[in-house]
Amino acid sequence: MIPKKVNSIVARNTEKAPKSIGPYSQTVAFSHYNNLSAQLPIDPKSGKLVVGGIKEQAEQCFKNIKAIVESIDNVMNDVVRITVFVKNIKDSMLVDEVYKTFFPNYVPARTIVAVTALPMSVLVQIEALVSNGKGTIPNAPQAGNLIKLINNTGNAPSCPLSSQTVSFSHYNNLSAQLPIDPKSGRLVIGGVKEQAGQCLKNIKAILESIDVPFDDIVKINIFVKDLSDIEAVNEVYTTFFPDSAIARSTAYFPASTVIAVAALPMDALVQIEAVVSHGDGTPPQAVEDRHGIVIKANNTKNAPNGPLSTQTVAFSHYNHIAAQLPLDPKTDTIVVGGIKEQTKQCLKNIESILRSINHAMDDVVKVNIFLKNITDIDAVDEVYKEFFPGGIPARRTIGVSALFKDALIQIDVVASNAEGTPPQISHLI
CATH class of the missing domain: 3.30.1330.40 (RutC-like)
Known part of the structure; x- marks a missing residue:
């Protein structure tokens, strides 16, 4: 009997980039994309923040991204999107000076915003989305020359x-x-x-x-x-x-x-x-x-519903989940308790949405966390590990100035969709 080749999640880490400061992987590939965790300006050799200001920190972030990209046999020109989070929007011009040295010819799509806070009180954090031409079906390149x-x-x-x-x-x-x-x-x-x-x-x-x-x-x-x-x-x-x-x-x-x-x-x-x-x-x-290949939109009563947003929208091999607040779907009110209780409710809502489309938390490839107080991250991680015990998904954490209903946390995710959306049925070959 010929073994089935399954389109699978591939999480990878390299010693040439900093070890993650939380329970997450440096990069998670699924189908034709690599999802990188947001990189901090940490020197992978010392495990400490680099010495210097915004330019030195930006350069280290890009060096870390490059190390991860090269560790999976890709190059910087395979980056399709860059997202830059700075503490001071005026620093974006200095970040640009460094950015040009890593993308001298080709330039990806890009987003730049200033946020209220970043992990470890850094000045800049940068993440990348990278193409994955060969796909993730084991021993079966899907289209290596995409x-x-x-x-x-x-x-x-x-x-x-x-x-x-x-x-x-x-x-x-x-x-x-x-x-x-x-x-x-x-x-x-x-x-x-x-x-x-x-x-x-x-x-x-x-x-x-x-x-x-x-x-x-x-x-x-x-x-x-x-x-x-x-x-x-x-x-x-x-x-x-x-x-x-x-x-x-x-x-x-x-x-x-x-x-x-x-x-x-x-x-x-x-x-x-x-x-x-x-x-x-x-x-x-x-x-x-x-x-x-159709868009498949879905809502479930087991998670909070917003009138101007669909809970999950699938297309091809990915599900995009709308941001979840710590709302009890039965009452549409914030759950009682502090950051741990709110984190658990956000993740329960995400889990309910995934279950409603016959998926599980193990299918998540990227998690984005938005916090009112960045120092809450250790408490968040205590709960987070219950839902992601293997620490597989790539991750981003930023501090925000406000959240709806005075929530302390908001989470959105991107999940794999192995079966694709009709008529694309390519999870097994």
Whole structure:
């Protein structure tokens, strides 16, 4: 009998990069992507923060990313997205100086935000999403010569240090969009509504330039300076979603996460990032009908529901889970207790969502944790280990200025989807 070859999660660590400061892996590969944990400016030899300021710290973060990427037989040009978290938004210019030395020619999609706090009181933390051309079916390269497709359009703001969108396999990864008028290169006039509208217009222009419908967005991340602005943002948001007759008939909204940040580039009030399905795939994958590999959206009553977000949106080999607050789904109120109780409820909600689509916590490849108080991370890890005893998923932790309902924690995840979404059935060969 021929043994089955299963599309599997592959977690890896290298001694050439710092050992994780919590129960997580440096990188977790599944199908055609490697999900890297956010890297801190730690010298892997000493296990301590590097000496110096923002430039030295940024350089160490990138060195750590490069060491991880090279340890899995990839190169820096395989990075499709970079996310930079700084304590001071003014430091982003100094980070850029270092960034250019690691990406002198090709530039990935990119997001930069200033957050309230970072682990170990560092000045910068950087994470990467990396292509994985050979896939993760053991001894069966799926498409080792898959290529990245980079696109920029004059109908959206351009930046010499980032590509507007980088496609690989069945996903388009867009750079976070600021409320910049592409004609003037300046922020649009007005308040948060006008700015949110421009961010979404820019995303739509990028998608139109690659012949992808707006409703192919599977995950939205909204970064706001003031969490109280979200109601105004939502008013604009609902004029863009749902966009098509099919989406309106099902009231489709992408999975979403709202992040209250300390500052944004150009002193913007809002910035929006999108992850988009790519039904055609990238060569040499066979061109498929745009809606042949379908988006599968799902909600369960066993987890909290938001009117403008789907709990989980699957496409191809990934499930994108909306940010979960520590809400009891029966009462829609914050659970009683402190950070441990709230962490447990967030993870229980995620587990309920995964179970509702016949998945488990073992299928999670990436975890994003948002904390009101960064010093709560040790208490979070005590609970976290109950749900991820093997410490497999890659992870990111940032401090935020506020969370809905005065919560102490919010968590979102990305999970593997071995069976794919119809008609793609490629988990077994």
